[in-house]
Amino acid sequence: VNNLLKTAFAERRPAVGLWQALATPYTAEICARAGYDWLLFDGEHAPNTLQTLLAQLQAVAPFPVEPVARPPIGEAAIIKQYLDIGFRSLLIPMVESATQAERLVAATRFPPAGIRGVASATSRASDFGGQADYLARTHEDICLLVQIESRAALDQIEAIAAVPGVDGLFIGPADLAGSLGHLGQPRHPDVQTAIADALDRIRKAGKPSGIFALDPEDARARLAGGVAFVSAGTDIGLLSGSANALRTACSPS
Numbered sequence: 001v002n003n004l005l006k007t008a009f010a011e012r013r014p015a016v017g018l019w020q021a022l023a024t025p026y027t028a029e030i031c032a033r034a035g036y037d038w039l040l041f042d043g044e045h046a047p048n049t050l051q052t053l054l055a056q057l058q059a060v061a062p063f064p065v066e067p068v069a070r071p072p073i074g075e076a077a078i079i080k081q082y083l084d085i086g087f088r089s090l091l092i093p094m095v096e097s098a099t100q101a102e103r104l105v106a107a108t109r110f111p112p113a114g115i116r117g118v119a120s121a122t123s124r125a126s127d128f129g130g131q132a133d134y135l136a137r138t139h140e141d142i143c144l145l146v147q148i149e150s151r152a153a154l155d156q157i158e159a160i161a162a163v164p165g166v167d168g169l170f171i172g173p174a175d176l177a178g179s180l181g182h183l184g185q186p187r188h189p190d191v192q193t194a195i196a197d198a199l200d201r202i203r204k205a206g207k208p209s210g211i212f213a214l215d216p217e218d219a220r221a222r223l224a225g226g227v228a229f230v231s232a233g234t235d236i237g238l239l240s241g242s243a244n245a246l247r248t249a250c251s252p253s
């Protein structure tokens with residue numbers, strides 16, 4: 001298995017990630033140098049196209065970091081495009097049932113295991129035909145992560161976690177807060193209680209859990225609590241935070 005995130009899960013090594021929402025290869029390359037275990041390329045809420053995602057994949061290719069893509073929706077046609085350009089790891093938003101999770105797994109597998117459309121010699125994923133065993137073996141390197149981020153999803157954690165081919169369950173605190181009636185308040189005690197319960201149930205179900213941390217302290221606490229993969233922040237947050245701090249530091253006191 002060449003997937004760095006799957007390997008980290010198998011070796012029980014915590015994986016720290018950084019959200020990429022600037023949608024440019026130049027900043028992705030900078031972030032890839034920083035030593036994160038995974039980078040999340042966001043097709044749901046960032047202005048990404050297949051072309052911008054491809055350019056970012058190419059930019060981070062020389063570095064020992066696992067690129068993870070989030071499509072705008074868990075749809076088979078989008079998933080095959082993301083896989084063909086070379087993403088091996090996917091984070092699917094808004095997953096709420098085992099049936100939906102089964103369809104997502106099928107979308108990542110060639111027949112007869114699934115329904116992924118077949119291209120090999122023309123895809124970057126196969127090294128443009130250079131991998132002789134690509135069609136037979138590529139599923140081994142797929143890491144399918146599903147987002148638990150609604151009240152409906154909370155009810156289905158055990159069923160979703162039991163689906164073979166689901167490699168991890170990731171809590172989205174922003175959407176979960178909204179779904180629980182606390183829009184914009186992921187730190188609300190009701191939301192935090194729901195998150196703690198969800199993480200506990202994912203652990204008991206035997207699948208790696210992940211979460212978008214609210215700050216570095218939250219990230220450290222989640223990792224110490226056994227969460228397998230934590231997003232520590234975003235490229236936009238780093239840039240705007242540093243830009244604001246520098247401007248303030250240069251004001252006459």
Ligand code: 3PY
Nearest residue numbers: 149172173174175212
């Ligand atoms: C959320 O918080 O809703 C996300 O999707 C990302 O963490």
Ligand code: MG
Nearest residue numbers: 149172174175
């Ligand atoms: Mg979300």
